[in-house]
Amino acid sequence: MPNTSSRAFLMSASAALALTAGAVSADTLRIGLASEPTSVDPHYHNLGPNNALARHIFTPLIEQDAQQLLNPGLATEWEAVDDTTWRLTLREGVTFSNGAPFTARDVIYTICRIPLVPDAPSPFTLYTRAIAGLEAEDDHTLIVTTDGPAPLLPNQLATFGIISASVSGAEDEVSFDTDGCTGIGDAPASAEFNDPAFAIGTGPYTLDAYIRGEELRLTRNDNYYGDAPAWEQIVMRPLTNAGARVAALLAGDVQMIENPPTQDIARIEGDGFVISSGLSNRVIYIALDQGDAPTPGIAGDTNPLQDARVREALALAIDREAIQQRLMLGLSEPAGELLPAPMFGTNPDRPAIPYDAERARELLADAGYPDGFQIVLGTPNDRYINDGAISQAVAQMWTQVGVQTEVDAKTFSAFIADRNGFNFSAFLAGWGAGTGEMSSPLGALVATRDPDRSLGGTNFARHSNPDIDDRLVEALQTVDDAERERLLREASAIAMDTFAIVPIHYELTTWALAPGLEYEARADQYTLGFAVTQAD
Template identity: 40%
Template structure:
């Protein structure tokens, strides 16, 4: 049978489609203009299969494409595959677009697709491998140059969503290359709207328009992505005209930006949840001390009551109003209410410092203890400021808390080695539903199944894993929804993860340039248009 959008899908996307159409018609004829865009986080690698990290994916989107992709509301739409058919419960057939060329002029074929599904598992040294999205595929069969079939071991309704994260690369151009080779341009042979020109680590990426692009050519002939982690510097670059657009407007400057007639501001609640991950696995944790700074032999974070007390000590509304300037939605879920798997029974934890103190006392810590909260300082909106605010809230209930902020490249490398007792992180539901954070962040560590790839605290609850596994193999949406909601409740009520808020993403442009805000937070130079 041919898989077609449901009527609900169509209704929910009429407005987004209408807006997109307006933007398309507003776009000028391809011109010789250069577009400069300031990004808030630099990529760690140019290899599109190296690391499942948002800044990497965001950059790869410009040069590489996937079989299926997500629209601005995180709904699956066609990409390099023009259609797909579920032949039986285990077999999917994809028809590729004909005439699609790689940047080197060679034709994209089903053989390249098969190779692209295999390559992520071969990557060496990745802190977060992308083969989590290919684990379900046990067989790849090339039918002809433009047809490929994937077989899964069990019914797997998330295959389409997973494939939105696997970029199609040229077998010829990438075979035998290391991930480090890509930074010099080797292997940077995609099908996307832009071609790689030059990469200067932590500074900029330069690209030229792909004049042979199979889809609608973008307006800009040259694009430069500037990597400017400091929010004030990023905004200053926009105001000075050094760039025409930026992502993640610094919250202290929101009022000024809104009042500036020469700047347009865009925003949208994203699918990214900001959360804390406590070390629940180790009897002795590296940054847990008594009030005098001496290491504790017993890790208090292993006690669910302590984790609940920490959650109760966080005033999420105050963080939204005073730190985030309204750019957050307090939550006790792992996805926003618009995504599949959201559990409405999980209400935002009420701020209750006195109740938190009582819980600590009941758990055997009437005088509290000490810990260090680790956080990125250049990845999420006000990440270190949020951590500092939480540290003050913890200290009020007797948990003396220090904060150590690190650049994301260093933070993620250490986090993958389980070096923290308590950390702050964010996760975007790339598959458009809660199974994404559940299997990556909360499932028991099991690389063979693609579980726990970003479970840096090694939290493990077998009951949750059973429900998640059932959900991943259940085609009926109603039954799968219940399984995912129950699995989420286990993790949250156990304090395996402590959600803080859904992040609201912002973009600002020079007047006359428009952008359609995206739930997935991605910033695509080719989707900025002149009005």
């Protein structure tokens, strides 16, 4: 909750910045980011800040609006010719920012390159796995064949940007093959995209500079095929400290910030600034390691988290309404699944997981842990809204039912390194559904890790359940919408009934803007500078 010292910090920081901040050009939009992109490479890390940055530079084939409805991007039309064949009509007259024409060759190259990105923490192969063939009928017509019916292909093609084949070193002829494409040359390393000379896309902006830890500078792309955005330049500064982010906004050092602290929103609005807020598709969840012992953070030669009764106990021990009211100040919605209803594949009648500490203790005793056990809960402290505070609250709640919990909080970059190394028995994280439907979180977080099928890429809990996998795979090949939704609902219900993963809440995402600016809150939580406009 707010206190006098935190408000004093904001006021003093604001005053200091006001003395030092220079005049802001009307042609420049300055944004304070809560979390910094880890790379300019649009295919390296399927992460919200990275995806938002990529949208400025690299246009996808199909665009998503603020509610994740599909709209034309580099593809103006898409149609299913039959159950396993799609025809894409590509936009004519489009050039990359270096003036080179955009053609089907660039799309083929991009899809060939995605599985070759080295050490991708969360790979985009989740969205390209169904593609079995790509054939250019001409420069602006592309035939896509799939390995079985792929009804979600348009949604999946909206999740990644198209890069230039020529700039990336491709040959004149690029041919797709699931066993290995030809003509692609040496696929570029992710670090190369941090160079403005290499980060060549068809988006509304070009990269001017990427200075890790300091700022990202973008310049309006004069070759952009769409309407010219309002801002000549966009400057993004990572301001992971919430107090410093608010102070920068109040001082005029930035004109837009992500995730203003919930306790400061009333004050920000009272000072005349604009608040844009809406329910997101991002679920904050806790993953529980279900692999064989030993498991990091739990002593001994057994892993209690393999027992569904223990997982249920930990889920019931979390008071989601208390977190909503006391920590989030109403800016969250307690969760019972990995996506909020009525998004596709959700069970609309499924309630949020209730708080029941007494039942949690009974379940622990039934599972053979009447005195509980000790566990370490990993968490970032600078990525999601109040992530560190939520983890501390969960730790207290678990401790109250007998599970003595220590919190291991660290910066997001350090957290990701540990998570990817399977160094947590339990960790708090978030997931935003890039496709806007249930197969996204199920396929990434819950499905059995299977690189050959691009499933479970972000499943760092070693969870595996063939009943979920079978329904998910079948759903991804089911053209009939009603049947596909039934399968996804069943898969989600099994995951929740077995507490394969523990959802906490869905974030209500908030932005704060300078007076006179407007931004439509987005379900995907992306901060898109080119979508910021000046009020009429």
